[in-house]
Amino acid sequence: MSPSSADSTAPAGPGSAAHVVAIFVYDGVTLLDVAGPAEVFKEANRFGADYRIVLLSATGENVTSNLGFGVTVEGSVCSVPAPDTYLVPGSSLFPRTPVPRELAEAALVPTARAGRVASICTGAFILAAAGLLDGKRATTHWKAAHELAHRCPTCRVEPDAIYVRDGTTYTSAGVTAGIDLALALVEEDHGPDLTRDVARSLVVYLQRSGGQSQFSAPLQGPPPRSPALRTITDLVTANPEARHSLGDLAKHLNVSTRQLTRLFHDELSTTPSRYVEDIRFDLARAFLDQGHTATQAATLAGFPSYEALRRVFARKLSISPAAYQRRFSTARR
Known part of the structure; x- marks a missing residue:
């Protein structure tokens, strides 16, 4: 994956500024957590939206995904002045191991300037390690919900939700729930009609309710x-x-x-x-x-x-x- 593939979005219209979606990647990141939401924003551009997708790493160096594929980034976490949307994907490394302090600190950098911050699946562990879930409602993959509650005792973890919004902070459940969350964010920006077109094009649900159960x-x-x-x-x-x-x-x-x-x-x-x-x-x-x-x-x-x-x-x-x-x-x- 490279910026040219993830950022295959429509150019900004005359006199308009693209909505920047910055995605934080790191070694071991779950590739589907990156590609699923990115595909939603890219597809939205076909129906009139204007999203620019940017992949960022801690240092600006390329990383390796959980599948062993290299992920080419556009810059470091300091290279985007103010992302409109900032996504933190998950990894199978968490919750099995603690989030390294340097990773949490790097992930924290764009949040001060971002319009909204969201995690996909176990990306919630990175937000929690950065102190961004303290006192907030959140969710993650149901298998990891208990561990997230243990690591972030001030956070109210909702283990059976597809995604949770608390202010400008969003967290989502496992893997494909990142697509549900991305559709919800597109709907916030452009309304249900455009979002319905995106969902139909991708052959997915318009969006599952944030409170809908993660599994049958x-x-x-x-x-x-x-x-x-x-x-x-x-x-x-x-x-x-x-x-x-x-x-x-x-x-x-x-x-x-x-x-x-x-x-x-x-x-x-x-x-x-x-x-x-x-x-x-x-x-x-x-x-x-x-x-x-x-x-x-x-x-x-x-x-x-x-x-x-x-x-x-x-x-x-x-x-x-x-x-x-x-x-x-x-x-x-």
Whole structure:
């Protein structure tokens, strides 16, 4: 990757100044954390935006990505006077090892002049090491959320969010969530219509809600250890719209409702009814993304009524199903 490839953006129009997106890179940086957001900004230029993408390293020397590919930079962190947007990608090195002090100090340099600062995935560890997350809400990859909370005890880590905004500081979850965050930043700059064009061109979601879960309910945590409970979770996952009352599920295993509830609590830290609700919630979101009405989505996903679906959306995302569909569904013609 080189400035010529990352910076293949439209030139600034007459009398206008390009919006500078500075991306901090270093040895071991996750290449997709760099390329994903950069592609969003580059694609936005095709629809009328004016972003200039600049890759920066601590010293201005080229770096090597996690894939072993060389990354050619345009300059050091001191070479851009005032980036409008400053991105700090992540690395598999973190959270396994502490962030070197010199890396955190270098990453801190552009923040004093940047209009907004954002991290991709475990780039949040670099922001935290630089003191930029103290007292703020933040997220990172769900596997690393506990470690981030440990290293930054004054930070309120939200492990199940796609991205989090706290003032002019943004943090995002793993890998592809950087694309969601970049789309959100483009929408801030240019509104939903242009962003919809970008999403459609890239064949991705218009943008997932910042509060949307990082992963589907069946993928949260390890699978059940006991074959009996695995039977129940497989049954619910395969046919979530069927009747799955506590009594019905217990009869399926020929156990008491109390014993089934204890199994769910011990192995999945949830209840049978909440597990069924989570599966149905994910399915309803998928139906909304496909263009079904909220009432249709509720019925197809197995909710007893639209009102039941609305209450779950309000509790999980703080928006209605209709509002979710308007803002976060897949871009469609």
